[in-house]
Amino acid sequence: MPEGHSVHRIARQFDRNFVGKTLQASSPQGRFVEGASVLDGRQAVSVKAVGKQMFLETEGDIWLRVHLGLYGAWDFAGEVLLDPTIASANGRMGQTNQRGADLDAGAETPILDDAGENSLSSIGAPRRTRVHVRMSEQTKGLADEDMPWPPPVVGQVRLRLMTDITAADLRGPTACVLQTPDEMLASVAKLGPDPLVGDPAQNEARFVHTVGKKGTAIALLLMDQSVVSGIGNVYRAEMLYRARLNPHTPGKAVPVEIVRELWHDWARLLPIGVETGQMMTMDDLSADDYRAAMASRDDRHWVYHRAGLPCRTCGTQIVLEELGARKLYWCPKCQA
Structure with a gap:
């Protein structure tokens, strides 16, 4: 999706x-x-x-x-x-990494993944x-x-x-x-806050308040579009890993500072996705590693689509389970 x-x-x-x-x-x-x-x-x-x-x-x-x-x-x-603020299909409009380096300067080939994304x-x-x-x-x-x-x-x-x-x-x-x-x-009112729409402070406050009163697992809440807008299976898995948060933790049991961290992370990752066309969730990559990550999902994510592979941080096998009829990837050690 x-x-x-x-x-x-x-x-x-x-x-x-x-x-x-x-x-x-x-x-x-x-x-x-x-x-x-x-x-x-x-x-x-x-x-x-x-x-x-x-x-x-x-x-x-x-x-x-x-x-x-x-x-x-x-x-x-x-x-x-x-739109000049987003990367083009031919990779020539200045795709940038998180540090702002122009990785496509002088590039003769596009940064497209093996599924043809970013077109x-x-x-x-x-x-x-x-x-x-x-x-x-x-x-x-x-x-x-x-x-x-x-x-x-x-x-x-x-x-x-x-x-x-x-x-x-x-x-x-x-x-x-x-x-x-x-x-x-009325349709918009049913949707949770979107970091690129509306007042940032109000959006954050609404997200924190909603999560804090829910007994539902945080992994399900992040996929609930009435709680927060735009997060799907990939961003959900990656954000939970980046926060080192167990996906089964009830929303109301997640410390407020971690809930705020989740919101700030979404507010950071979404613009990167808009600019590059890819769900890039790894930070501080070299220019070569960044191009490799843009070209292959296998090099782009911490846990998503890595079931059975070693965690990039601790070496524990990444777990795949079904939650809410969707696949959930997570590290049972880093996210214990």
């Missing part, structure tokens, strides 16, 4: 390429025909991401709410102007490129002058949004609905 960083990246792409422009909307799959007909011909006014959901405002007080869920993804095609062409559930991407001159990408326009529809496209030069295809979402302003606000 795409985690919060992916949805924020998607929202920034919509802001750069669709906001202020008139939308051409259709539902090639046929499951959103009525909604697409409402959107068609309206101007995109604003867009925002909260956790794992994106909200696109159009003129006439109509909001499009999209939750990608387990299998959803947006594919972009045409002339796509990248512009498909942002959401990791998948290989489905359509050609013609980059605009501002991104120094390679133009495919022979790409047909409009792009051919590939697969089950729930919603296609187009301007005169850019297309975005939505496939496999859990939710794709139109809302009034009040309905949009």
